[in-house]
Amino acid sequence: MKRLLMHSVAPTLALILALPAAAQDFDLPPDLPGAGDVSVDPQPEPVEAPGALEAAETTPGGPELPPEVAGSELPPDLPGELPPEVEMTEALPEDGVIPEGDISADGEAMLASEERRGMRHGTLELEARAFHNTDINGDSENAFRLSAHYFGTREITDSTSLLFNLRARADTVSGRSFRFEDDFNFDVQELAFSFALGPQTTLQLGRINIRNGVATGYNPTDWFKDDSLVVTGSAAPADRRNERLGVFALTGTTTIGQTLVTAGYRPEIDADLGTGWTDADNYGLQLHRTNPSDAWFLKVTPPTGDNLSLTANAVLIDGDPGFGFELSGGVGDNLVLYTEVMAQKRLSIADEALGTSLGSLGFRDGVGAGAGKDWHYSAAVGMNWALPMQLVGQQDISVTLEYHLNTAGLTGSQIDALAGATGLDGLAAGAIYGVASRRQEPLAEQQVFTRAAWNNIWGDSDLSLLGFYVPHDGSGLAQISYDVPVGQNGKFNLRGMTTFGDDTSIYGANPNKSSIQMGYTFTF
Amino acid sequence: MELDRREFANLLLGGATAVSMGSLGLPAFAANNAATILKKTDAIRNPQRSFAVDVSLINYERGKVKEKTSVTTYSRPTGSQFQTLVHINAPSADRGKILLRNGNNLWLYDPSSKASVRISPRQRLLGNASNGDVVSSNLVGDYNVSLSGSETVAGGDKKNYSCHKLRLTQKASSAPYSAVDFWVDQKSNQPIKGKYYTSSGKLIKVAWYRKLKNAMGATRPTEIIIADGFDPNKVTVMTMGNYRAKDIPSSWFKKEWLPNFKG
Numbered sequence: 001m002k003r004l005l006m007h008s009v010a011p012t013l014a015l016i017l018a019l020p021a022a023a024q025d026f027d028l029p030p031d032l033p034g035a036g037d038v039s040v041d042p043q044p045e046p047v048e049a050p051g052a053l054e055a056a057e058t059t060p061g062g063p064e065l066p067p068e069v070a071g072s073e074l075p076p077d078l079p080g081e082l083p084p085e086v087e088m089t090e091a092l093p094e095d096g097v098i099p100e101g102d103i104s105a106d107g108e109a110m111l112a113s114e115e116r117r118g119m120r121h122g123t124l125e126l127e128a129r130a131f132h133n134t135d136i137n138g139d140s141e142n143a144f145r146l147s148a149h150y151f152g153t154r155e156i157t158d159s160t161s162l163l164f165n166l167r168a169r170a171d172t173v174s175g176r177s178f179r180f181e182d183d184f185n186f187d188v189q190e191l192a193f194s195f196a197l198g199p200q201t202t203l204q205l206g207r208i209n210i211r212n213g214v215a216t217g218y219n220p221t222d223w224f225k226d227d228s229l230v231v232t233g234s235a236a237p238a239d240r241r242n243e244r245l246g247v248f249a250l251t252g253t254t255t256i257g258q259t260l261v262t263a264g265y266r267p268e269i270d271a272d273l274g275t276g277w278t279d280a281d282n283y284g285l286q287l288h289r290t291n292p293s294d295a296w297f298l299k300v301t302p303p304t305g306d307n308l309s310l311t312a313n314a315v316l317i318d319g320d321p322g323f324g325f326e327l328s329g330g331v332g333d334n335l336v337l338y339t340e341v342m343a344q345k346r347l348s349i350a351d352e353a354l355g356t357s358l359g360s361l362g363f364r365d366g367v368g369a370g371a372g373k374d375w376h377y378s379a380a381v382g383m384n385w386a387l388p389m390q391l392v393g394q395q396d397i398s399v400t401l402e403y404h405l406n407t408a409g410l411t412g413s414q415i416d417a418l419a420g421a422t423g424l425d426g427l428a429a430g431a432i433y434g435v436a437s438r439r440q441e442p443l444a445e446q447q448v449f450t451r452a453a454w455n456n457i458w459g460d461s462d463l464s465l466l467g468f469y470v471p472h473d474g475s476g477l478a479q480i481s482y483d484v485p486v487g488q489n490g491k492f493n494l495r496g497m498t499t500f501g502d503d504t505s506i507y508g509a510n511p512n513k514s515s516i517q518m519g520y521t522f523t524f
Numbered sequence: 525m526e527l528d529r530r531e532f533a534n535l536l537l538g539g540a541t542a543v544s545m546g547s548l549g550l551p552a553f554a555a556n557n558a559a560t561i562l563k564k565t566d567a568i569r570n571p572q573r574s575f576a577v578d579v580s581l582i583n584y585e586r587g588k589v590k591e592k593t594s595v596t597t598y599s600r601p602t603g604s605q606f607q608t609l610v611h612i613n614a615p616s617a618d619r620g621k622i623l624l625r626n627g628n629n630l631w632l633y634d635p636s637s638k639a640s641v642r643i644s645p646r647q648r649l650l651g652n653a654s655n656g657d658v659v660s661s662n663l664v665g666d667y668n669v670s671l672s673g674s675e676t677v678a679g680g681d682k683k684n685y686s687c688h689k690l691r692l693t694q695k696a697s698s699a700p701y702s703a704v705d706f707w708v709d710q711k712s713n714q715p716i717k718g719k720y721y722t723s724s725g726k727l728i729k730v731a732w733y734r735k736l737k738n739a740m741g742a743t744r745p746t747e748i749i750i751a752d753g754f755d756p757n758k759v760t761v762m763t764m765g766n767y768r769a770k771d772i773p774s775s776w777f778k779k780e781w782l783p784n785f786k787g
């Protein structure tokens with residue numbers, strides 16, 4: 001019966017539907033109507049594949065096989081493979097639609113089009129996003145943001161180019177009228193000249209987003225993330241990296257032997273508040289945030305073979321040294337292990353927040369304030385595991401798991417002291433939360449981060465889930481995000497996030513309890 | 525055709541000899557010969573020097589175009605393998621992103637955030653084409669190869685070719701597939717077809733090569749049709765054009781260089 005189906009019914013269906021062979025059993029490639037085949041001499045004399053005439057006579061657009069081989073000998077029935085007639089039927093797309101036009105011409109035309117247009121210099125993203133936010137007291141508000149983000153590189157001469165990353169945004173909040181001076185902002189996230197001094201040496205001068213690190217949830221070696229966010233719509237580290245201000249700096253990158261070396265200097269910029277250099281309405285460059293002190297830095301990437309990747313770094317911020325490294329390696333084709341470590345002379349978060357006077361003596365002792373500058377260590381150790389094909393087939397599902405250590409944060413007993421703050425110590429506790437948030441580093445000495453991503457979960461849509469969790473007090477933050485492409489250039493996004501834990505816990509004390517968001521992004 | 529005629533003849537003879545001698549119980553000889561065939565095919569698939577090539581990828585689902593991607597690939601030979609940078613030119617949402625491959629070192633760089641994220645070869649960026657498909661690679665560097673016979677198979681142009689059938693098994697952990705059946709035209713060493721498998725023997729994808737053109741001193745296929753082994757309604761067509769020689773320094777293939785990259 002099966003054989004009968006294979007040799008009669010299936011080919012008949014193929015003819016009726018006038019559809020060509022496709023990939024089900026993969027003896028023949030999917031049919032690409034109208035595709036002319038280009039050969040150059042001398043070429044091997046090809047033998048025409050049998051079974052093609054039927055398709056040639058019935059397929060609009062015409063398959064490529066000549067009639068003289070029609071009905072001639074079948075190709076060998078290889079073990080586990082079906083004769084071509086069956087392949088032609090079983091391989092058909094269910095809706096019977098075949099690619100329109102000349103698939104090859106499409107590809108070639110696309111290449112030619114790109115060549116004519118040259119490499120585009122900039123990308124413009126327009127986004128509209130609606131928010132429904134609920135605070136820790138249960139009060140809700142609706143908000144809406146329109147933003148335009150333009151970034152890229154423009155060549156000025158063969159050796160000089162301009163790097164730009166600009167954002168304009170307008171926000172409105174329910175129950176409050178729109179005030180242009182407060183609610184519209186133009187952010188120069190990056191604006192720098194790049195000079196190529198040779199094929200392996202460059203200099204960059206201007207506002208640059210200098211970003212380090214290999215971890216996903218927290219980057220101890222990312223020196224300049226402090227107070228850098230321009231908006232806070234997402235807890236996802238990947239989104240936050242897009243939403244930060246660069247530092248004004250001079251950097252140089254070159255190769256010494258096989259080692260890549262980057263060195264640079266970030267000057268302190270001390271300008272009056274209310275000016276264009278700092279926080280003037282609408283267009284303030286916020287340089288007081290990104291360049292509060294001078295800093296020297298050095299990064300060294302030696303050759304480490306074709307699996308390990310190592311970058312060591314040193315930084316001197318306002319006279320305080322720091323040393324760190326990041327190391328990653330792959331295991332097989334689906335697992336990446338990594339670690340990122342930084343040792344830095346600095347104040348603890350509590351010390352920085354409380355200064356010399358904020359909070360009662362008992363509270364200060366409880367949260368470990370008063371130790372002054374000391375060496376603190378921070379680390380992220382993690383893995384990214386792409387689920388193997390044996391489990392998920394062609395699905396692209398990955399899981400990230402990280403452990404974060406920050407000795408400048410609070411130990412278990414210090415977290416308890418923070419949670420027990422009352423009266424004026426409540427204000428001191430708020431300052432501690434604020435410094436951790438501003439610095440974008442874990443307030444708890446130990447926390448866990450996880451992220452799961454399922455690309456193409458339904459059609460081309462992507463789902464991601466992420467969470468931060470503090471084991472000591474059981475608090476955390478969770479976020480779910482769902483992206484649906486709309487055409488080639490549009491994307492619809494649904495996002496929800498919430499904190500959990502007691503109102504006095506590390507994450508539960510966050511003034512923003514939850515947020516539900518809906519956004520649409522169009523990219524030019 | 526630029527392929528050296530003497531090499532061509534030697535290869536034909538060698539291929540035929542390998543098949544017959546393999547059946548006489550001389551597998552080592554056959555393996556050596558298989559490696560020679562694969563090496564010649566690799567030299568056709570990719571120029572064996574530093575080069576750049578523009579690649580378009582069109583993803584079809586149920587016969588309809590789902591996505592178009594355009595990239596420029598920069599490759600530099602190192603040992604028996606390539607270091608590769610893939611610069612995405614289109615679509616606009618991904619413009620400027622760079623995929624870096626240096627052995628098992630894979631990074632995805634985002635110009636918007638200046639972030640480089642380390643990814644595994646398993647993770648996919650461009651439709652049915654895996655990272656391993658898009659980056660230049662010599663199969664002989666990643667796989668052990670044996671000659672498993674001769675077969676006539678249909679190529680990407682639907683014409684039948686008499687082929688060496690090579691069996692490739694994963695040698696390097698960076699190799700994207702556990703095993704590959706690879707058909708090479710006996711007369712020209714042109715790649716004709718490949719079937720790619722997981723370690724459990726599941727068929728992941730099938731690729732057909734076609735559209736031979738002269739580029740950088742050899743006749744090369746400039747189009748690859750990739751069918752999804754799990755869902756035959758998903759097809760990706762890779763078209764290569766504008767092959768050009770380009771000196772590329774090794775420093776480009778470190779992730780810390782990526783913010784400085786200029787194509």
